[in-house]
Amino acid sequence: MLLIDHCRLTWPDFKANYSLRVETGALCAVVGPSGGGKTTLLHMIAGFEKPESGTLSLDSHDLLPLAPSERPVALVFQDHNLFPHLRADENVALGLKPSLKLSADEWLAVAEALDAVGLKGFKKRRPGEMSGGQRQRVALARALVSGRPLILLDEPFSNLDPGLRRDMIELVDSLRRKRHVTVVMTIHTPEEIVDVADQMAFVANGEVIASGTPKEVLHNHPDPRIAAFSG
Amino acid sequence: MRLTLPHPGSLVALAIAALVIGGFSALLMIDGEKPSLLAIGPYLTRVLIFSTTQAALSTLLSILLGVPLAFALARRRFIGREFVLSALGAVMVTPTIVTVFAVLAVYGRSGWLASLLKALGFSGDFSIFGYPGILIAHVFLNAPFIARLTLDALDTVPAEQWRLAQSLGFSPRQIFRHLDWPVLHAELPGAAVLLFLVHFKSFAIVLALGGGPSRATLEVAIYEALHVDLDFGRAAWLALIQVAICLALTLTVNRLWTRPPVSHTLRSTILRPDAADRRLYILDIGILSASLLLIAPPFLSLLAGLSHVASVLDADFAKALVTSVVIAGLAACIACILSLALASAARRLRLEMRLPRAAEIYDLLPNVLLAIPPFALTAGLFLIVRPFIEPSSAGLILLPLMNGLAAVPFIYRFFGPKLMTAGERYGRLSASLGLRGFWKLRIMDWPILRRPLGAGFAIAMALSFGDFGIIALFGGPELRTLPYLLYERLGVYRLDEAAAIGLLIVIVSFALAYLSGRLSNAAD
Numbered sequence: 001m002l003l004i005d006h007c008r009l010t011w012p013d014f015k016a017n018y019s020l021r022v023e024t025g026a027l028c029a030v031v032g033p034s035g036g037g038k039t040t041l042l043h044m045i046a047g048f049e050k051p052e053s054g055t056l057s058l059d060s061h062d063l064l065p066l067a068p069s070e071r072p073v074a075l076v077f078q079d080h081n082l083f084p085h086l087r088a089d090e091n092v093a094l095g096l097k098p099s100l101k102l103s104a105d106e107w108l109a110v111a112e113a114l115d116a117v118g119l120k121g122f123k124k125r126r127p128g129e130m131s132g133g134q135r136q137r138v139a140l141a142r143a144l145v146s147g148r149p150l151i152l153l154d155e156p157f158s159n160l161d162p163g164l165r166r167d168m169i170e171l172v173d174s175l176r177r178k179r180h181v182t183v184v185m186t187i188h189t190p191e192e193i194v195d196v197a198d199q200m201a202f203v204a205n206g207e208v209i210a211s212g213t214p215k216e217v218l219h220n221h222p223d224p225r226i227a228a229f230s231g
Numbered sequence: 232m233r234l235t236l237p238h239p240g241s242l243v244a245l246a247i248a249a250l251v252i253g254g255f256s257a258l259l260m261i262d263g264e265k266p267s268l269l270a271i272g273p274y275l276t277r278v279l280i281f282s283t284t285q286a287a288l289s290t291l292l293s294i295l296l297g298v299p300l301a302f303a304l305a306r307r308r309f310i311g312r313e314f315v316l317s318a319l320g321a322v323m324v325t326p327t328i329v330t331v332f333a334v335l336a337v338y339g340r341s342g343w344l345a346s347l348l349k350a351l352g353f354s355g356d357f358s359i360f361g362y363p364g365i366l367i368a369h370v371f372l373n374a375p376f377i378a379r380l381t382l383d384a385l386d387t388v389p390a391e392q393w394r395l396a397q398s399l400g401f402s403p404r405q406i407f408r409h410l411d412w413p414v415l416h417a418e419l420p421g422a423a424v425l426l427f428l429v430h431f432k433s434f435a436i437v438l439a440l441g442g443g444p445s446r447a448t449l450e451v452a453i454y455e456a457l458h459v460d461l462d463f464g465r466a467a468w469l470a471l472i473q474v475a476i477c478l479a480l481t482l483t484v485n486r487l488w489t490r491p492p493v494s495h496t497l498r499s500t501i502l503r504p505d506a507a508d509r510r511l512y513i514l515d516i517g518i519l520s521a522s523l524l525l526i527a528p529p530f531l532s533l534l535a536g537l538s539h540v541a542s543v544l545d546a547d548f549a550k551a552l553v554t555s556v557v558i559a560g561l562a563a564c565i566a567c568i569l570s571l572a573l574a575s576a577a578r579r580l581r582l583e584m585r586l587p588r589a590a591e592i593y594d595l596l597p598n599v600l601l602a603i604p605p606f607a608l609t610a611g612l613f614l615i616v617r618p619f620i621e622p623s624s625a626g627l628i629l630l631p632l633m634n635g636l637a638a639v640p641f642i643y644r645f646f647g648p649k650l651m652t653a654g655e656r657y658g659r660l661s662a663s664l665g666l667r668g669f670w671k672l673r674i675m676d677w678p679i680l681r682r683p684l685g686a687g688f689a690i691a692m693a694l695s696f697g698d699f700g701i702i703a704l705f706g707g708p709e710l711r712t713l714p715y716l717l718y719e720r721l722g723v724y725r726l727d728e729a730a731a732i733g734l735l736i737v738i739v740s741f742a743l744a745y746l747s748g749r750l751s752n753a754a755d
Contacts, residue, residue, distance in 0.1 A: 077394070094399055098400060098405045099405065
């Protein structure tokens with residue numbers, strides 16, 4: 001279980017205080033207005049931002065003392081996920097060994113990961129030769145091949161058209177079920193994830209205002225900010 | 232039938248072409264005996280070998296110092312870092328004649344280094360003239376340019392990729408391979424060719440520190456042919472050869488340099504993960520110290536002039552200052568108007584007429600100006616206007632014109648992208664509202680353009696204010712700029728006064744460069 005308890009961060013113009021609990025293997029959608037602190041929450045879990053106080057643990061292991069590379073966390077951003085000079089399989093292989101010196105078995109695992117995201121036959125392509133959706137699939141494959149139990153997705157499909165976004169969300173859902181990984185994903189359009197997310201967290205003003213099933217958060221919560229957000 | 236006036240940009244392009252063709256034709260058609268290309272062959276070969284060798288060595292050394300300096304600055308955060316970054320930008324506008332003085336003051340026969348070595352008991356007969364002086368001066372001016380350019384390029388790596396590197400646990404070697412090398416690979420070839428071009432055309436530094444006629448670049452050889460030997464035919468041949476070589480280099484720069492020009496550092500806020508590496512920490516301290524040792528002493532040597540400022544503030548100084556300001560102001564106006572007209576024509580071709588290939592010609596034209604030898608062109612134009620006006624009056628006309636033309640390649644990079652941005656954002660809207668001419672400029676372009684315009688004007692003024700090029704042809708008791716006054720004082724070994732004048736020139740140039748940086752860093 002991912003447990004965030006009163007993690008406080010302070011900047012001159014922004015304060016945050018996060019508390020959230022996500023069950024192992026769940027897909028948690030983080031929604032909320034722009035500038036509310038969704039990405040900061042993900043950056044804190046990944047280790048890019050250090051809270052001044054509070055606790056952050058995954059399956060009872062304290063994450064706070066760990067550097068970003070030591071945390072059991074894989075990341076997919078909205079853009080710039082791939083290194084343009086590397087092929088698709090090399091970009092995926094970085095998730096296993098940044099030196100790219102892989103054994104035959106490890107290259108096989110890379111091929112399997114590409115296969116799992118529907119990119120069989122794309123391994124020799126460079127990012128410039130792929131569509132936006134294909135590039136995000138490669139990034140997803142890298143997150144999977146790393147074997148890290150928690151995957152953070154920061155608005156990963158915002159640049160894709162609605163049909164492709166739905167396909168990608170379904171892909172994430174099926175992969176996390178097959179591989180038993182926990183997924184925390186920020187998203188702009190909550191209605192697109194209502195059917196697949198186990199949990200939804202509404203973040204505004206640097207706080208998790210509400211957390212529960214998507215229906216509980218979006219329709220039954222009394223906070224007026226949620227009503228204003230979901231229209 | 233309705234007569235349509237050509238676009239101002241087309242008129243400017245035609246005017247520049249007419250100036251260049253007219254100038255060179257005048258040089259070639261002047262009466263008198265003309266040497267054949269074969270007759271100047273051995274001399275030309277010697278000049279070409281020297282020009283190429285010194286340019287290649289200067290470029291190599293500038294890159295060898297500038298690139299590691301950029302990495303050290305990218306990795307380290309320290310008090311005064313912002314000042315160092317500003318200083319790097321300012322060094323680029325240090326007038327070459329001031330650089331000459333500073334190099335002599337530090338490394339000359341009776342300079343600081345010689346005094347220090349003497350005090351330590353070493354007595355060697357070391358001459359700064361020739362390759363050592365030329366290379367030191369070029370590296371002093373251009374290693375900071377390369378450092379700044381590389382730093383700007385490194386800052387274009389997206390923040391997400393730095394976070395990925397952190398998350399995936401990249402080692403310093405892997406960071407270099409996956410994040411830095413692709414940037415260097417894209418940036419350095421173009422920058423190296425540009426730097427080679429600048430060194431190949433070097434004038435004041437080679438003239439003053441070359442140590443004799445055997446060490447001349449093509450630019451110096453043209454100057455000597457015109458000013459010393461009055462051999463216009465030789466000057467014309469040398470100029471044509473320089474145009475051919477520099478044009479080839481310019482076209483290469485254009486092909487290699489694909490990154491859109493940015494007029495300011497984007498400066499990543501993410502601390503590079505390799506900053507924590509202990510070996511790199513020691514290396515960076517070494518690089519920063521070595522750079523400081525190279526760049527700081529020449530500037531400090533100018534401070535020696537502080538106590539002599541009062542002694543140079545005479546009527547000659549006042550006249551030279553007014554002349555410099557007027558010429559620099561006019562040159563900046565010319566550079567801004569020409570760049571604006573060319574950039575506006577390029578935008579019209581791209582956005583309204585959908586002719587991107589034709590627009591590229593306008594984008595290329597400012598860079599082509601880099602290839603034109605200013606002395607040959609000036610001499611040609613002087614021959615045209617000579618029957619009508621006095622030489623000193625001709626200087627007052629030709630100096631701003633030539634300095635303005637020389638600034639266009641730099642100023643164009645301030646305007647071109649901004650005008651395109653204004654057109655892309657508001658072009659259709661302004662067309663639908665029927666905005667044309669002045670009102671289009673006032674409402675659509677001016678809000679985006681006013682700061683780059685100010686930045687461009689300031690940098691053009693800085694470049695012209697410190698220029699010691701064309702003034703070498705026209706300078707004398709009738710027409711003096713501050714750099715020429717400095718050159719005169721250097722010639723009669725009044726070094727304290729030269730230091731004071733150099734200091735004042737540098738203060739004005741740096742203030743203008745600082746103003747330019749502030750304006751170009753400000754948001755739209």
